[in-house]
Amino acid sequence: MNQRRVAFVVFDGFQSLDLAGPYEVFQQTRRYTCQIVAARPGLVRAGSGLPVHAEHGVATLDPDGVDTLVVAGGSGVYEARNDPALTAWIAAAGAGARRVTSVCSGAFLLAATGLLDGRRATTHWARAGQLAREYPAVTVDADPIFIRDGRVWSSAGVTAGMDLALALVEDDLGRDVALAVARHLVLFLRRPGGQSQFSVALWSAQPATDPIRAAVSAIHADPGARHGIDDLAAHAGLSPRHLQRRFTAELGVPPGSYVERVRVEAAQRALAESDDPVEAIARRCGFGTAETLRRTFHRRVGVAPSDYRDRFHTRGTP
Incomplete structure (x- = not known):
């Protein structure tokens, strides 16, 4: 052989x-x-x-x-x-x-x-x-x-x-x-x-201008808050159309996709670091319902929230 x-x-x-x-x-x-x-x-x-x-x-x-x-x-x-x-x-x-x-x-x-x-x-x-x-x-x-x-x-x-x-x-x-x-x-x-599933902010570029930095900072400060295009435009001091164009140009993804990814990362941290129910994490991180979190999490991370928690949960580890 x-x-x-x-x-x-x-x-x-x-x-x-x-x-x-x-x-x-x-x-x-x-x-x-x-x-x-x-x-x-x-x-x-x-x-x-x-x-x-x-x-x-x-x-x-x-x-x-x-x-x-x-x-x-x-x-x-x-x-x-x-x-x-x-x-x-x-x-x-x-x-x-x-x-x-x-x-x-x-x-x-x-x-x-x-x-x-x-x-x-x-x-x-x-x-x-x-x-x-x-x-x-x-x-x-x-x-x-x-x-x-x-x-x-x-x-x-x-x-x-x-x-x-x-x-x-x-x-x-x-x-x-x-x-x-x-x-x-x-x-x-x-x-x-x-x-x-193993990294935080793996994918994100850095904003190049102050208006987009302001919008990004608002997203990261409270991922579960309202972050529609009008809300982010108000943070940036730009029109919604202008915000959409500049945000995508500077970060490589549109605002809605960026918000979703930041919320998934916030959920990842909560799953790994707390014992809170998935339903509570979903509400706090801006998904509204546990089912929405599960669908989004599986699409973005490739595993279910429960599987992620099983692998990475650290609380109470000796």
């Missing part, structure tokens, strides 16, 4: 779970040969201090023949992308690999080689804006857990690398094998929701 060759790229300051999680997923199938490569062979320390032995260095490992390239992320990625030998090896391996992938901020290393140019990609929600600014040739989508664009795959932060690896296994070996691995590792085969 032919073994597919998976090369994991690491560097000093990499995120250990970006390596260990996907590595375990691939190894569970016994159908892949996993290799760890760094700028030089030997000890590489993760950002947490965990020591890992890279058996290969870029000077001695042939980049040809890599089936799947997996580039880890971590705090050291910004220095690593300035290593010409490492980036040259990634570019060479990526050019010939059947699949090129990144985990978390590993997308910065792929972007530095040009492998993400003209493609849609994701990364950790907290780094998405930076990736978009520094690499404008990349279309960055901050919400998905992972994205496939042709032969290039990218994933969100840390544990999302395991979601990505399961998807790669399913693509290669079928759903039954991927499901068996997921069950053994006690994982979702397909995790519900996107990154927006």
Whole structure:
């Protein structure tokens, strides 16, 4: 049985779970040969201090023949992308690999080689804006857990690398094998929701002018208050039509959509930090009824309010 060759790229300051999680997923199938490569062979320390032995260095490992390239992320990625030998090896391996992938901020290393140019990609929600600014040739989508664009795959932060690896296994070996691995590792085969369930203000731009700042400040000060177009126009000192146009131009979303998102985030905080009934949270956050909150929450976050509370509720945690 032919073994597919998976090369994991690491560097000093990499995120250990970006390596260990996907590595375990691939190894569970016994159908892949996993290799760890760094700028030089030997000890590489993760950002947490965990020591890992890279058996290969870029000077001695042939980049040809890599089936799947997996580039880890971590705090050291910004220095690593300035290593010409490492980036040259990634570019060479990526050019010939059947699949090129990144985990978390590993997308910065792929972007530095040009492998993400003209493609849609994701990364950790907290780094998405930076990736978009520094690499404008990349279309960055901050919400998905992972994205496939042709032969290039990218994933969100840390544990999302395991979601990505399961998807790669399913693509290669079928759903039954991927499901068996997921069950053994006690994982979702397909995790519900996107990154927006884990972050606050992930998506929001900043207003550029004082009138729009005034409207935005009013929304955030009391998400449950009346925030129709006439109300926001009064806060901004603009006509409703002018407010609609400028708000959308500066923030990239119309006022109604922005209000809805802020209310969802307020509900997220309330669900995680309080024991209040969903009905009370719905009224306080401007949804009116629990059913309206449930429908909006599921559309925006991808999970039900009760599921979100089960995952993120912190009150009374020992």
